[in-house]
Amino acid sequence: MDVTEALTSRYSVRGYLPDQVPDELIREVFDLARLAQSGTNSQPWHIAVVSGEPLDELRRLLCERFDSGDQGGRDFPRPADPLPDELMDRRRACGYSYYATMGVERADREGRARIARKNYEMFGAPHAAFFSMPRVLGLSSAVDMGILLQTVTLLMVERGIGSIAQGALAQYPDTVREVADIPETNGIMYGMSFGYIDTEAHINTVRMPREPLETITSFVS
Numbered sequence: 322m323d324v325t326e327a328l329t330s331r332y333s334v335r336g337y338l339p340d341q342v343p344d345e346l347i348r349e350v351f352d353l354a355r356l357a358q359s360g361t362n363s364q365p366w367h368i369a370v371v372s373g374e375p376l377d378e379l380r381r382l383l384c385e386r387f388d389s390g391d392q393g394g395r396d397f398p399r400p401a402d403p404l405p406d407e408l409m410d411r412r413r414a415c416g417y418s419y420y421a422t423m424g425v426e427r428a429d430r431e432g433r434a435r436i437a438r439k440n441y442e443m444f445g446a447p448h449a450a451f452f453s454m455p456r457v458l459g460l461s462s463a464v465d466m467g468i469l470l471q472t473v474t475l476l477m478v479e480r481g482i483g484s485i486a487q488g489a490l491a492q493y494p495d496t497v498r499e500v501a502d503i504p505e506t507n508g509i510m511y512g513m514s515f516g517y518i519d520t521e522a523h524i525n526t527v528r529m530p531r532e533p534l535e536t537i538t539s540f541v542s
């Protein structure tokens with residue numbers, strides 16, 4: 322598999338088999354991901370992997386908070402709504418296409434909450450990783466974290482491992498810290514569920530569209 326094939330075949334996986342990925346393979350992925358580039362070679366990242374019983378406990382704790390209606394709060398707060406129109410439109414379209422695949426109407430608040438809850442069930446994945454960086458860092462280091470995320474994702478695709486990045490897993494950072502081993506002064510940027518793909522899971526048929534080249538680029542020559 323080459324990079325182009327890894328990129329074009331990848332999608333966010335929301336249905337997993339329970340089988341554990343061998344520990345050596347997980348370590349190989351994160352060991353290679355260390356080679357990702359970062360500004361001034363700062364390598365601001367830390368990745369905390371949680372599997373097995375601790376992950377089941379974390380699922381339980383996060384679902385409990387979500388079910389209680391607790392909104393939580395992120396270590397690195399999101400920009401306030403409304404975002405520019407085209408970004409709001411894409412975000413809505415993303416949610417609706419996900420709900421439609423699961424047979425949930427837009428007006429069905431309970432159905433939408435049931436789907437959002439799956440984030441905290443880690444979509445049934447046998448592993449989760451939490452990506453954190455020192456809280457004092459800002460936007461430029463967030464770029465480094467994004468590069469790491471994509472590097473890990475593509476290395477996993479190459480090894481037949483599916484994954485999904487989840488901002489939702491940064492929503493209750495204090496609960497995550499109770500279980501995951503995260504450096505004290507770090508803030509959690511996002512989580513990732515990963516494992517082998519359940520190819521029978523209907524939710525895995527969702528494919529999100531992309532804007533055409535003309536929309537996202539300009540060329541002057």
Ligand SMILES: Cc1cc2nc3c(=O)[nH]c(=O)nc-3n(C[C@H](O)[C@H](O)[C@H](O)COP(=O)(O)O)c2cc1C
Binds near residue numbers: 332334528
């Ligand atoms: C930083 C980041 C955070 C994300 N957070 C979530 C999330 O919390 N829940 C979710 O279901 N998907 C999440 N996603 C997945 C996006 O919705 C998905 O990447 C996008 O819709 C494009 O679809 P694709 O990955 O299948 O190509 C996230 C993706 C990224 C890169």
